[in-house]
Amino acid sequence: MIRFYNTLSGRLEEFKPVKPGEVRLYTCGPTVYDYPHIGNYRAYIFEDLLKRFLLFSGFRVRHVMNITDLDDKTIRGARSQGIPLADYTRKYIEAFFEDIKTMRILPADVYPRATEHIPDMVRMVKGLLDKGYAYIKEGSVYFSIEKFPAYGRLSKINLDELKAGARIDSDEYEKESVHDFALWKKAKEGEPFWETELGPGRPGWHIECSAMSTRYLGPTIDIHCGGIDNIFPHHENEIAQSEAYYGQKFVNYWLHCHHLVVEGEKMSKSRGNFYRLRDLLNKDVDPLDLRFLLLSTHYRKMLNFTFDNLAQAKAARQRIIDFVYELEHRTWASGSEPQVSALADKTLTEFTKTLADDLNISAALAVVFDFIREINLGLTRDMIKKTEAEKILKTIYKLDEILAILPEKKDENLPAEILEKIELRQKARKEKNFKLADSIREELRQMGIILEDTKEGIRWKKIK
RNA sequence: GGCGCGGUACCCAAGCGGCUAAGGGAGAGGUCUGCAAAACCUCGAUUCGUCGGUUCGAGUCCGACCCGCGCCUCCA
Structure with a gap:
């Protein structure tokens, strides 16, 4: 049985996809206004662990990850450089694809871009207007939250209380109620816009995800992931739009990844503790050491990034690498030792079982290290024979289908x-x-x- | 003000009512080695932020408090 913690219910639930054997997965992708920071990659690597585990467990996974190439930040960035939006976002999109490869993140099946799905968004906004969930004001369209009583269920936010905490509304558009959010923003001077049935303008950020996710995965998605900070308002709004439009449940399991902090504090440029992935790789950090570090803390727990932790992760990973190295370079006596083979089987079973429990990676790694210690002990006593050596290696590589931390077996030669x-x-x-x-x-x-x-x-x- | 997360050995970290509190890193001693490295063996929390409570039994449940952090505005 596979269990995940569902943000919607606030507890662990048995995972059952809508269609047996098949998982429809949507993960919030990058907003391409800058190179992603390591916090972004914490989320992507959590999602990668989830996906690899599902694949490992025999599911077919249809994975969609959006690319937000149209929002306030990308527009601002393009404008400040005086270049077209597409030219501005291109290099960040390319960098993103490069980076996920070096981090061994399995690619999604589809990477829809906001700019390429305007018609889908317009259709949805029109539908919401027709159904009475949205209203037009001064050329822009807004979602009326009071029309959707379930609003706030995901984030457990009470709108009346929200109102009390006097907050400054940074949105420059006019709406009827503070919490209503823009579905369609009227064209503004100096901003890109599209001529549509809704008039000239551009989509609001939230509708982009609703339109692109359901376009490729259908109205009901099995798992939707993202960072914890997206719960409100982004995911809350997605639920409102999608369920209002389709009239059925939008997402069955919401999995949210906690933040990464640096030296115990929130990463921010002003604090000087802001690291893009590229900043670290330029410092000669092995991407797989970083992957191991980001992977090895449970996704619902805050992860504290420090260079000391990175060094610890490196050392731990090296132990696994050395183990594989030893197995690959020894010569073996023929024969067999059935107990060793049984241990390998047990390791694989236990490893899978721990991950099935809401991706308990720490327990899973403990299983791996227990196995390594046992086999190393056998090694010092010359108890490992050829048959087992092969099986052990096979087992480790099987585990690495999920972890993906073993180095590539390429340059085996020295100058x-x-x-x-x-x-x-x-x-x-x-x-x-x-x-x-x-x-x-x-x-x-x-x-x-x-x-x-x-x-x-x-x-x-x-x-x- | 509202919502939420965390506090387990020097560091990271599992544990979700009951065998001697996983695992990794660092450290100490030993085996092997010309010396190292790797590996192995041994050691390392009578104790799980504090104080109460529930229970035959509590890091594990309840309450209060202390400390650290996050969200409520774009944000993974």
């Missing part, structure tokens, strides 16, 4: 000059010239190559 140095050191060792041998070892270590002398000969590994 000739380095190989020569290793040879030289071997010779020095043979002649008991340890001083020379140690200096070569140190020299290579500086270059990121670690040498290890084992019973079966010398081994090297790269360390970034």
